[in-house]
Amino acid sequence: MKPVSEKNNFLYLTIGIVLLLFVGAISDQFEGVVGHQLVQAFSVINIVVGIYGFKSTQKRFLSGTGIILSIVAVVIIGAALELLKLYYLHLILLFCFYLWAIWLAGKQVLFTGQVDANRIVGAICIYLLMGLIWALMYLFIAQAIPGAFNGVEQMVWYDNFADVAYYSYVTLTTLGYGDISPVAPIARFLVYMEAVVGVFYMAILVASLIGVGISESSKH
Numbered sequence: 001m002k003p004v005s006e007k008n009n010f011l012y013l014t015i016g017i018v019l020l021l022f023v024g025a026i027s028d029q030f031e032g033v034v035g036h037q038l039v040q041a042f043s044v045i046n047i048v049v050g051i052y053g054f055k056s057t058q059k060r061f062l063s064g065t066g067i068i069l070s071i072v073a074v075v076i077i078g079a080a081l082e083l084l085k086l087y088y089l090h091l092i093l094l095f096c097f098y099l100w101a102i103w104l105a106g107k108q109v110l111f112t113g114q115v116d117a118n119r120i121v122g123a124i125c126i127y128l129l130m131g132l133i134w135a136l137m138y139l140f141i142a143q144a145i146p147g148a149f150n151g152v153e154q155m156v157w158y159d160n161f162a163d164v165a166y167y168s169y170v171t172l173t174t175l176g177y178g179d180i181s182p183v184a185p186i187a188r189f190l191v192y193m194e195a196v197v198g199v200f201y202m203a204i205l206v207a208s209l210i211g212v213g214i215s216e217s218s219k220h
Contacts, residue, residue, distance in 0.1 A: 013105075020039070025162050027039055095137070108122060141184060142155075150181045
């Protein structure tokens with residue numbers, strides 16, 4: 001495995017997000033076999049990979065000791081939050097991490113630098129992160145407000161993760177199958193805002209890549 005660098009840092013985080021979504025689907029498909037522990041475990045893996053992958057934080061965690069300490073710290077925090085049943089705080093912390101990750105990724109991907117494979121993967125990574133950010137907000141609402149969504153029961157967030165993640169990406173891509181729908185006003189607001197952001201992101205991404213490409217070609 002190649003070491004994480006500025007040329008491949010988005011690849012590992014993107015793979016981690018895809019694996020998290022896949023594990024969520026598997027845990028929902030075979031309920032009771034793998035359980036929610038895998039969802040939480042892959043959430044931890046994503047956080048560690050995200051911390052290690054970005055240039056602004058890499059130096060602090062470059063050594064093996066730094067990686068191990070970061071894993072231990074995240075695991076302890078996650079276990080403590082679950083034991084204390086601080087589910088809302090857990091969601092808020094995950095939300096803050098993904099928001100931080102999308103900010104750092106955006107600075108590296110959009111409007112700067114040469115268009116290469118890592119930037120393309122980074123653009124995909126940002127898109128996946130947006131779906132996760134909205135999924136966390138939906139999970140918060142679904143747990144806090146009974147009947148906030150048709151098709152989603154009021155349960156602890158990790159039990160609803162697969163369904164809500166599916167709904168978030170369906171909304172982000174404006175597919176709108178209709179099997180899950182918002183009922184609470186705040187849920188409706190977040191849903192149409194996600195659809196708007198998803199459409200505008202694609203437009204901004206294309207404009208960014210074209211602009212960078214034109215700028216690079218004019219220099220040669």
